[in-house]
Amino acid sequence: MxxxxxxxxxxxxxxxxxxxxxxxxxxxxxxxxxxxxxxxxxxxxxxxxxxxxxxxxxxxxxxxxxxxxxxxDDEEDLGAGPDGGRVRHGDDSSKSLKYSQEITSTEEEPEREGRSLATTHHEVIRQWAEERGGVPATVDGTEHGDHLGVLRIDFREKDANLREVSWEEWFKTFDDRGLNFIYQEQRSDGRQSNFFRLENPEREDA
Known part of the structure; x- marks a missing residue:
């Protein structure tokens, strides 16, 4: 230096x-x-x-x-979503959700490296995904009529079963199903983490 x-x-x-x-x-x-x-x-x-x-x-x-x-710059801030970024709770909320740090703003940071985080904030989720080269996706063949099937983030790992969708479609389904986004920013060693999972607190098969 x-x-x-x-x-x-x-x-x-x-x-x-x-x-x-x-x-x-x-x-x-x-x-x-x-x-x-x-x-x-x-x-x-x-x-x-x-x-x-x-x-x-x-x-x-x-x-x-x-x-x-x-x-x-042409992308509009997606905002917090209908629950203001707060996590959704229910009878089947997991222990992971219980012990995760709630994130309700793009300005909030993990309390420590490796911390489990949880949010429903649309812009937080989009920024997290795009920082890792991820795009909103659904698992092909799991659709229900005109509704998206299983939601995923596609990190371009050549998974032929994933089909890219718009953030608008992805978040509409995310909110309609009452899901939470549980994720990490960094691993415990400080390296970037791509870990995430979606949870429906009202049922176990989210």
Whole structure:
């Protein structure tokens, strides 16, 4: 690491990396999430510093955020959903749900690495999926008439049984079935986690 003060990233003169390095990793990950930087939950501190500095400089240069570079600026924030992001409870709520940290905002962070999280917040779920290259999907052949079948997130792992759908369709089914989204941001060793599962607290076969 350079001992020189200020910014050390080429072509980013207006952003202070020194200031960013004085932040904690959790704070940098929060900054990265606000800049819509993919994969931030699995980055080390120096990687976060570089990515956040670059994103903020590009914001300053063109008056738009990281969203404009990825095309995501055309995507409308999906909001919290009908339950305000709060988890749904029922007679068949699992122990996993009971011991998970509830997330009701895109600004909230896990209490610790490896923490089990739970939410119904639409934008939280979409951001989590897209940071990992995931898209909303259903298991082909499980449809019920015009209704989607089993819901999944497709991480492009060449599963021929998954069919991509729109977020609008996915969340309509998610809410109609009263599901919860249980997931992790990082594993206990700090690496990015793709773990998630859907739970219907009113029945065991969600």
């Amino acid at each position: 350079s001992d020189k003060p200020g910014n050390q990233t080429p072509n980013t003169p207006d952003v202070s990396e020194t200031e960013l390095r004085n932040k904690k990793v959790d704070e940098l990950r929060r900054d990265a999430k606000q800049e819509h930087i993919a994969g931030a939950s699995g980055m080390r501190k120096e990687e976060l510093v570089k990515e956040v500095a670059q994103a903020r400089q590009e914001d300053a240069d063109n008056g738009r955020g990281r969203n404009s570079r990825s095309g995501a």
